[in-house]
Amino acid sequence: MSKRILAFGAGAIGSYVGGSLAAQGEEVVFFDRPEMKDHFEKSGIKIIHADKSVSRIEKPEIIVSLNEIVDKKPFDYALMAVKSYDTENLMHQLVPFKKYIPPIVCLQNGVENEDIIQAILGRNFSIPASVTTAIGKKNGNTIVVEKLRGIGLSSESPLSPEIKSALNRAGLNCKLYRDAQAMKWSKMLTNLTSNALSAILDLSPGEILKNKDLFKIDMGQIREALAVMAAYGIPVVDLPGTPVRLFAMASKNLPLFLSQPLLIKFIAKGRGEKMPSFHIDLKNGRGKSEVEYLNGAVVRFGENKNIKTPINRFLTETLLGITNGTIAWDEYRHKPQKVINYFN
Template sequence: MGELSLLSIGAGAIGSYIGGRLLLSGQQVVFLEKPEIAERLKQAGLTIHKGSESHRINSLQVTSSLQQALSAKNAYDVLLVAVKAYDTHNLIETLLPFKEQLPPILSLQNGVENEPLFRSVFGQDRVIAGTVTSAIGWKQVGEIVIEKERGIGIALDQKLARKLIDVLAQSGFNVKGYPRADPMKWSKLITNQLTNATCAILNMPPAAVLSHPASFQLEMLQIRETLNVMDALKIQVVDLPATPVRILTWAIRKLPLWINQPLFVYFIGKGRGNKMPSLFLDLRAGKKQSEVEYLNGAVVRFGEKTGVATPLNQFLYQTLMDIVQERIPRNTYEHNPDKLLEDYRSFIK
C-alpha cells in the first residue's frame, strides 16, 4: 500500500471521515483543532459508525498549533481543507504566514470559488480540487455516522492527484478521477442546490418540498438557471461517485414538471426524506453566515459575468440571507411554498 501523511484542518464530519478512514488503513493523519476540541479528541478518540458496525480509534494525533503541526519533524503530503466556504478567507489569512511550509492543499469544500482563491494565494500547482458525495452525519466531537456512502471525486490536474486516488482507494473509498476540476465542482454544486435553500426558507424537509407543486417548480427553475450558466461557461455536467448527475439534469432540462415531480419525489425525496440539509442546519444553529452565498450566490455572480439571467437564484440567495441576518422573520415563508412562489413572481416583474 502507498503511504500518505495528511494534516486535516479540523475534525468535523468530512475531516473525521477522511482522516479516520485513512488512520484505520495505517496512514499518518494529524488533526488541527481549537484547543478545547483538541483536548476532547485526545481524550475521546474518534468513532465512525456505519450501519451496525462501529470503528473506534483511541489514539489520535491532535494539535491546536499550526506552527507546531508544520514543524520540521513533520512532513505532510497533503493539507486537507473541508471547512465551510464562508470560512475560506479567514483560513487563508491563518495559513499565509506558513506559505512556504505548507504541503499541497486538497479542498473538499462546497462551491466553485474556493480552489481559485487558494490558487491565487498559494500557487496554481499547490491546490487539488475534490468533492465528497457521501452523506456524513456529525453526532458530537469525535463521533460521526456514515449515513450514505457514495464516494470521493478528485481532479487529476495536479501531479499528486494519482497517488492520492490510489491511497484513498486502498483505504476503502470509492474514488473517481476527473480530468478537469470545473465539471466536477459545478456538478456537485447542482446536487448541493437541490432541496437546500428552499428547505431552509420554508422550514420543510426535502420530501415535502419536492411533493408540493409550488416548491417543486422553484427547485427545477433554480437548477435550469445553473445549467444555463454552465452552458455559457462551457462546463459540462458529469456524473459524480454513485451520483448520476447527468440523467438528473437531462430530466430537468427536457421533461415537463408533471413527469419530473413523481420521479424526483421517489428518487430524490426517498433518498433525502426528512433529513434536513446543511443550509437549514446552519440556520437552526443560529449562524450569521450561510453557504447559500457560495451556492445560489455563486450562480448569480457567474451569471452576471456571463450575461446569463439568474433571477430565482438571486431571489433564493437574497431571501435566505435576509432570514439568516434577521432582516425578515424566520417564519416568513414557513410551510408556505405558495407564498414563496408568489413573492418570486412579484420579484421578477
C-alpha cells in the same frame, strides 16, 4: 510507507475522510478549534460504515494553533474540509506558514474555493475534489455513513494517483476526473436541490418537493445553474454513485408532472436522513451560510455572461438576510405561499 496528512477541519467530512485514512495507518494531524480538541480527546473518532462495520481512532492528533505546524515533520498533502465561508480567512492565516503547507485536497462544496486557495497561496496548492457519500454526525465524533458513494478527485496533480490509491485503501471509492470544473459544478447541482428553500421555509426536503409549486421553483434554480454551465461550456458529469447527468436531463427537459416523482426519489436518496446543510447552519445559529457560495456562485457566474438567475438570487438574498438577522425567519417559516406568490 504511511503518508503524513494535515486535515483542516474536523467536522463530519474532515473526520470521515481523515479518520478513514488514519484507520488505514496514515499519519493524520487535524487542525480545528480548541473545543474540537476537547471532543477528540474525550471520545476519539468513531466511523460507522455503510456495511455497519466500525472504525475507531482512539487518540487522533489535533492541533489548535498554526504555530504547531512548524514543529511537525513535513506533510505530504492536506485535506480542506472547512465550510466555504471560512476558506478565505483560513488561507490568509496560512500565508505566514506557506512553506510548511503541502498541496491541499479541496473537499468542499461550491466552485470557488480552489480559486481562493490559489489566489492566496499559489497555483499549485489546490487539488479539486468532491465528496458524494452521504454522511451524518452524532454524539460528538461519531460519523455515520448513510450511503457510500465515493469521492471525485481531479487528475491534474502529480499527487492525484497516490491520493486516489490511499483513499481507495481506506474504502472511500475514489475516482479521478480530468475536468475538475465539470466535477465541481456537477456536485454543486446536487447540493442546490431543496437546500435553500428548506432553510428559508423551515421545511423538510420531502415537504418542499411534494408541493408542485415549490418543486417548480426548486427545479427552476437547477435550470438556471444549467444555463450558466452551458454558457461557460461546462459539461455535466456523473459522480461516484451519483447519476448527475440523468438528474440534469430530467430537471431541464421533462415536464414537471413527470420529473417530480422521479426526482423526489433521486433527491431523497442523496440527502439521506438528515436535513440539508443550509438548514442545519441556520438552526444552529452559525451566523453564516454557504448559500453565498452555492446559489450565490450561480448568480455571480451568470452575471458575467448576462444570464438572468432570479430564483438563485432570491434564494441567496433571502437566506443571507435571515442568517444575518435583517429578515426575521418567522416571515418565511412554514409559509410556502409567500415564496410561491413572489414568483407568480
